[in-house]
Amino acid sequence: MFQVPLPEKYQQLGRDEAVDRIAQCQQQLGDRMVILGHHYQRDEIIQFADFTGDSLKLSQIAAQQKNAEFIVFCGVHFMAESADILAEPYQKVLLPHMDAGCGLAEMADIGQVEQCWHYLQQNLPHPEKLVPVTYVNSTAAIKAFCGNHGGLCCTSSNCRVIFEALWKNDPETVILFLPDQHLGRNIAYKMGKKLDRMALWKPQKPNGSLSPEQIKNADIVLWDGFCCIHQEFSVEQIKSARAKNPQVKVIVHPECSFEVAQAADYLGSTEQIIKTVGAAKPGSRWLVGTERRLVERLARKMMVENIHVELLTDTRCICKTMNLIDLEHLAWLMDNLRQHCQDPEAVPLVNQVSVDEDPKRYAKVALDKMLDITASTK
Numbered sequence: 001m002f003q004v005p006l007p008e009k010y011q012q013l014g015r016d017e018a019v020d021r022i023a024q025c026q027q028q029l030g031d032r033m034v035i036l037g038h039h040y041q042r043d044e045i046i047q048f049a050d051f052t053g054d055s056l057k058l059s060q061i062a063a064q065q066k067n068a069e070f071i072v073f074c075g076v077h078f079m080a081e082s083a084d085i086l087a088e089p090y091q092k093v094l095l096p097h098m099d100a101g102c103g104l105a106e107m108a109d110i111g112q113v114e115q116c117w118h119y120l121q122q123n124l125p126h127p128e129k130l131v132p133v134t135y136v137n138s139t140a141a142i143k144a145f146c147g148n149h150g151g152l153c154c155t156s157s158n159c160r161v162i163f164e165a166l167w168k169n170d171p172e173t174v175i176l177f178l179p180d181q182h183l184g185r186n187i188a189y190k191m192g193k194k195l196d197r198m199a200l201w202k203p204q205k206p207n208g209s210l211s212p213e214q215i216k217n218a219d220i221v222l223w224d225g226f227c228c229i230h231q232e233f234s235v236e237q238i239k240s241a242r243a244k245n246p247q248v249k250v251i252v253h254p255e256c257s258f259e260v261a262q263a264a265d266y267l268g269s270t271e272q273i274i275k276t277v278g279a280a281k282p283g284s285r286w287l288v289g290t291e292r293r294l295v296e297r298l299a300r301k302m303m304v305e306n307i308h309v310e311l312l313t314d315t316r317c318i319c320k321t322m323n324l325i326d327l328e329h330l331a332w333l334m335d336n337l338r339q340h341c342q343d344p345e346a347v348p349l350v351n352q353v354s355v356d357e358d359p360k361r362y363a364k365v366a367l368d369k370m371l372d373i374t375a376s377t378k
């Protein structure tokens with residue numbers, strides 16, 4: 001799937017006109033449509049979002065929007081896929097820019113995962129105890145693999161809850177964690193698992209570069225994937241900030257490296273970061289290790305409470321693919337949607353994300369399991 005070039009008139013649309021068009025479409029379509037905006041989106045997009053949130057919150061919200069015929073997902077491709085998997089058959093999910101993918105999600109290819117699974121099963125003393133868990137930042141094919149092999153999904157907000165449920169059910173469970181090594185390692189370590197019982201599967205190397213012995217000793221096998229945005233944070237940045245101000249508090253996302261997570265004061269998903277900083281004392285200072293747009297928006301909000309918030313790094317730290325969704329693409333998509341609603345035969349929908357029936361069935365098993373476990377622990 002790729003993004004068709006934007007028609008010339010949209011490329012030349014002024015900012016004000018784009019805003020007017022989107023607002024008009026939103027008004028005309030009313031309850032037939034809902035716009036979901038991920039925390040890493042531009043402010044100009046967030047202003048139109050009916051709901052904002054991280055992957056978990058938006059997956060749950062998407063699943064609850066039974067009246068909306070159209071779900072416009074301002075996020076990345078895997079999020080729109082998840083919304084489609086959880087949606088009712090009459091609902092359609094649209095992504096304003098088809099090239100808005102996720103580098104991390106693309107690091108786990110289904111063929112590689114199947115090879116890994118086969119090798120692990122051959123080398124584990126109890127292959128039936130192997131359970132695949134995928135971070136929602138993964139393709140529908142990987143989610144379907146997990147659903148079809150007794151596994152499930154997780155997000156950075158509920159990863160610990162999911163691991164706890166699996167290890168409580170059977171302490172000898174071996175988790176194959178896809179595709180983000182850092183999230184899996186950081187959370188398993190917080191739960192008391194030892195680093196030397198975590199194996200790293202390198203998909204480009206023969207047998208993942210793991211010996212049968214390493215596999216036998218593992219509580220968790222981590223896929224060698226990462227998010228390049230969260231790789232921008234370093235221990236040096238934390239040390240240098242503390243040297244300037246020893247009172248400063250550091251909170252980072254669990255997609256950051258193990259060393260950064262260890263050096264920080266707190267570890268939290270985007271929703272947990274917003275909650276923790278939101279409950280901080282007036283006068284406190286915070287450095288946040290996650291995507292820039294969320295941090296800047298949080299900083300503006302907290303300024304009124306006299307809480308100072310800054311990004312941990314001075315690099316750009318913007319998710320490039322999220323950033324592809326801009327006013328022009330949203331205006332183009334919304335105009336199309338409005339015209340389609342007036343005459344569905346004459347105007348086909350653009351940018352619909354639709355997962356094939358077979359993977360959808362199993363991916364839904366993996367997502368529903370995650371949502372059920374999360375709901376049962378509240």
Ligand code: SF4
Nearest residue numbers: 102103104227229319
């Ligand atoms: S910030 Fe990283 S994990 Fe999140 S969508 Fe962008 S590339 Fe993917």
